[in-house]
Amino acid sequence: MNLKSHLILYSNMTDTVPESLIKLCETHPNRTFKISQASSERGSAIDTQDQTPRWNLTTHSIQPRHPLAAWMWLNDPLFRMSPEQLRQRMILDATTEWQTRCATLDFPRTLSKKKALEGFGAQKPDLQQAKAAMIAIERYNQDNPLLWILWNEKDKTVKFLDDRAFPREGGYKQIWILREPLWDRLWDAGSWTSGDLVSWIQSQEEKGFDVEWPLIPATETVKSMAAQYEKAGFSASGLSRDVLRQKLSRSIAIRKLSSEI
Numbered sequence: 001m002n003l004k005s006h007l008i009l010y011s012n013m014t015d016t017v018p019e020s021l022i023k024l025c026e027t028h029p030n031r032t033f034k035i036s037q038a039s040s041e042r043g044s045a046i047d048t049q050d051q052t053p054r055w056n057l058t059t060h061s062i063q064p065r066h067p068l069a070a071w072m073w074l075n076d077p078l079f080r081m082s083p084e085q086l087r088q089r090m091i092l093d094a095t096t097e098w099q100t101r102c103a104t105l106d107f108p109r110t111l112s113k114k115k116a117l118e119g120f121g122a123q124k125p126d127l128q129q130a131k132a133a134m135i136a137i138e139r140y141n142q143d144n145p146l147l148w149i150l151w152n153e154k155d156k157t158v159k160f161l162d163d164r165a166f167p168r169e170g171g172y173k174q175i176w177i178l179r180e181p182l183w184d185r186l187w188d189a190g191s192w193t194s195g196d197l198v199s200w201i202q203s204q205e206e207k208g209f210d211v212e213w214p215l216i217p218a219t220e221t222v223k224s225m226a227a228q229y230e231k232a233g234f235s236a237s238g239l240s241r242d243v244l245r246q247k248l249s250r251s252i253a254i255r256k257l258s259s260e261i
Contacts, residue, residue, distance in 0.1 A: 057187040065183040152180040163214040166254040
């Protein structure tokens with residue numbers, strides 16, 4: 001559905017389509033316009049500047065709370081400027097497109113294609129459905145590498161969705177931090193280098209956050225893990241198998257990320 005169709009449909013539901021939005025869409029039918037920070041603050045139905053920035057990043061308020069809303073917020077200027085009812089309609093239209101894209105992707109065993117399809121189609125996806133949909137978005141963006149980071153201030157956890165996406169040599173073009181469990185705040189860290197990402201993760205650990213690093217295979221022997229860990233410059237003396245596996249996994253992930261620095 002094109003921009004004009006969206007506006008015609010929305011005008012049938014309400015009389016509050018902003019005149020400035022109509023003019024903008026008429027002159028930019030392919031959504032090729034950009035929104036400055038000032039105009040975004042005036043025109044958006046939800047003010048992205050109403051929350052205190054974190055980590056020197058703008059705090060975006062996401063509504064509705066859905067993975068597709070986060071994706072469209074940072075990729076579609078019209079979505080950011082639109083009232084909520086129009087946003088709901090745009091998400092509905094995007095759902096079919098993303099469900100079709102799922103057919104070309106493979107998925108982890110626990111977060112299956114079926115879960116992703118359900119996640120895109122549900123108005124309020126459950127946790128597994130939402131995560132599977134987010135993995136689909138990550139894996140679809142191979143040419144413009146995307147990393148989702150799930151940040152939970154209450155439980156003090158930092159999580160990554162997909163071992164295939166994290167860690168990644170060469171860095172990322174897009175890094176999005178999404179607040180769990182409310183899914184209502186988003187931070188765009190796309191300007192970060194891999195070094196910035198590593199520094200941020202380590203700063204979260206220093207603040208007591210539990211970072212869920214991707215673990216190396218459980219089939220690795222203690223002897224092999226100890227050799228790798230000591231080769232990296234650390235002592236494996238006195239470490240249990242589980243602790244050694246965790247520490248080695250962290251070391252490997254940081255080294256892989258730091259390869260771009």
